[in-house]
Amino acid sequence: MKFDYIIIGGGLCGLSAGIRLAEQGKKTAVVSSGQSALHFFAGSFGLIGKNGGKTVLNPLEEIDCLPEKHPYRLMGKERVKRLAAEVPVMLDKAGITVTGSAEANHFTLTPFGKPRPSWLTLNGLPTFGKPDEKPFEKALIVSIKGFLESYPAFMVENLEKKGVCCRVETIDLERLTHLRESNFDMRAASIAKQMDRATIEEFASKINSCAGKDESVLIPAVIGINDERELDRMREMVNNPLYCVPTIPVSVPGLRAQHILQHYFEKLGGTYLLGDRVEKGIIEDGMVKALVTTNFGEDHLHADAFILASGNVFGEGIKSNPHDFYEPVFGLDVNYSSNRDEWYAFNFFDAQPYMEYGVEIDNDFHPSLKGIKIKNLFVAGSTLAHCNSLKEDSGAGTAILTGLHTADLAMNI
Numbered sequence: 001m002k003f004d005y006i007i008i009g010g011g012l013c014g015l016s017a018g019i020r021l022a023e024q025g026k027k028t029a030v031v032s033s034g035q036s037a038l039h040f041f042a043g044s045f046g047l048i049g050k051n052g053g054k055t056v057l058n059p060l061e062e063i064d065c066l067p068e069k070h071p072y073r074l075m076g077k078e079r080v081k082r083l084a085a086e087v088p089v090m091l092d093k094a095g096i097t098v099t100g101s102a103e104a105n106h107f108t109l110t111p112f113g114k115p116r117p118s119w120l121t122l123n124g125l126p127t128f129g130k131p132d133e134k135p136f137e138k139a140l141i142v143s144i145k146g147f148l149e150s151y152p153a154f155m156v157e158n159l160e161k162k163g164v165c166c167r168v169e170t171i172d173l174e175r176l177t178h179l180r181e182s183n184f185d186m187r188a189a190s191i192a193k194q195m196d197r198a199t200i201e202e203f204a205s206k207i208n209s210c211a212g213k214d215e216s217v218l219i220p221a222v223i224g225i226n227d228e229r230e231l232d233r234m235r236e237m238v239n240n241p242l243y244c245v246p247t248i249p250v251s252v253p254g255l256r257a258q259h260i261l262q263h264y265f266e267k268l269g270g271t272y273l274l275g276d277r278v279e280k281g282i283i284e285d286g287m288v289k290a291l292v293t294t295n296f297g298e299d300h301l302h303a304d305a306f307i308l309a310s311g312n313v314f315g316e317g318i319k320s321n322p323h324d325f326y327e328p329v330f331g332l333d334v335n336y337s338s339n340r341d342e343w344y345a346f347n348f349f350d351a352q353p354y355m356e357y358g359v360e361i362d363n364d365f366h367p368s369l370k371g372i373k374i375k376n377l378f379v380a381g382s383t384l385a386h387c388n389s390l391k392e393d394s395g396a397g398t399a400i401l402t403g404l405h406t407a408d409l410a411m412n413i
């Protein structure tokens with residue numbers, strides 16, 4: 001099978017690149033083997049939220065303070081700024097509404113009620129301007145009876161520290177009774193799948209009967225697994241201001257974002273090969289000639305250019321054994337410490353060095369294999385070395401912006 005472009009990996013990065021190429025009418029395929037980090041995504045896109053342990057208010061200004069080989073530094077500040085401004089438009093065309101801009105971070109809430117810096121935040125999540133700002137005067141934190149993935153007590157503790165007057169109500173949704181019969185089903189994704197119109201009406205009506213005057217209502221993010229308009233409809237039914245707060249992963253807003261982006265890519269004419277894995281890339285004379293996948297076997301996939309967006313250790317785009325980190329599809333040159341003691345920080349919650357290990361690229365985002373540049377292959381997203389999405393709170397930004405950037409570079413070779 002022959003395409004103009006093939007992208008390996010269908011997470012946030014691969015889909016952003018695929019949408020860019022498909023929007024230009026290019027015959028594009030995305031091969032994706034499984035779950036992406038989006039399934040765990042809390043609903044706020046980070047561009048640069050933290051650096052050196054400090055909260056970042058102006059992410060564009062912070063680019064100069066990142067390591068020299070960081071993907072944003074390779075792209076250049078002006079390019080990051082220009083692409084970042086295009087992202088809300090792209091998301092809106094796909095059917096995802098976001099708040100925010102790259103000029104200044106705003107803040108949203110973690111599942112525990114702590115402020116989290118954000119570049120863009122999905123529709124329905126609470127947002128506020130500064131980390132020490134009170135997001136609401138009074139909050140009614142709604143829990144669903146038997147729900148396993150929200151922690152109202154932590155939410156209350158952290159919001160009360162900011163001076164928010166909090167109250168918790170647990171709502172028993174009769175239409176979810178059958179889910180409570182199992183120890184495993186009272187989870188966000190299972191509940192969200194049951195949230196049909198009648199259940200949403202029951203939920204809204206029970207909220208209306210217990211919400212007090214001037215209270216902002218916070219519910220766990222279990223509405224709208226396929227379409228954000230389901231949440232808009234519920235907001236119309238509830239008398240008080242209504243917000244979703246992220247739950248413990250798997251995340252409903254993340255599942256929705258993955259579903260919508262994939263659907264939009266396919267609507268643009270892209271081919272999404274879900275559940276297939278690129279086993280091997282065939283390279284000759286510094287060029288990728290073909291890809292071998294699990295499902296197509298001997299029927300190799302061909303394209304003019306390829307983008308590797310297969311994720312980091314989390315997505316299996318980078319793998320490790322007791323001695324090395326390696327890139328499993330092509331065997332590309334990877335940046336990592338040969339001293340195993342340097343792979344991990346002793347404290348589990350510290351920035352872990354291995355998160356920065358990934359594929360080395362040149363200024364044009366081309367990788368190399370034993371020092372030889374691969375001219376029709378680009379690398380993007382969390383597969384790249386020298387960025388640490390947890391330390392910098394930059395995962396979504398790196399994924400989307402390098403996806404768009406490499407798509408543009410690929411169209412110019």
Ligand SMILES: Cc1cc2nc3c(=O)[nH]c(=O)nc-3n(C[C@H](O)[C@H](O)[C@H](O)COP(=O)(O)OP(=O)(O)OC[C@H]3O[C@@H](n4cnc5c(N)ncnc54)[C@H](O)[C@@H]3O)c2cc1C
Pocket residue numbers: 008009010011012013014031032033034035036037038040041042043044045046047249276277278279309310311312314315316317329380381382383389393394395396397399
């Ligand atoms: C648990 C978790 C929570 C996060 N939460 C947030 C958040 O709230 N906000 C934020 O800004 N960032 C967050 N991040 C960071 C950010 O979401 C990720 O850095 C970003 O989404 C990575 O996107 P990606 O497309 O590069 O990689 P991935 O999402 O990992 O996607 C790579 C895809 O490639 C596929 N793949 C791998 N190898 C192959 C192969 N050989 N053939 C075919 N397919 C292959 C994988 O199955 C996967 O689907 C989070 C990260 C994690 C791990």
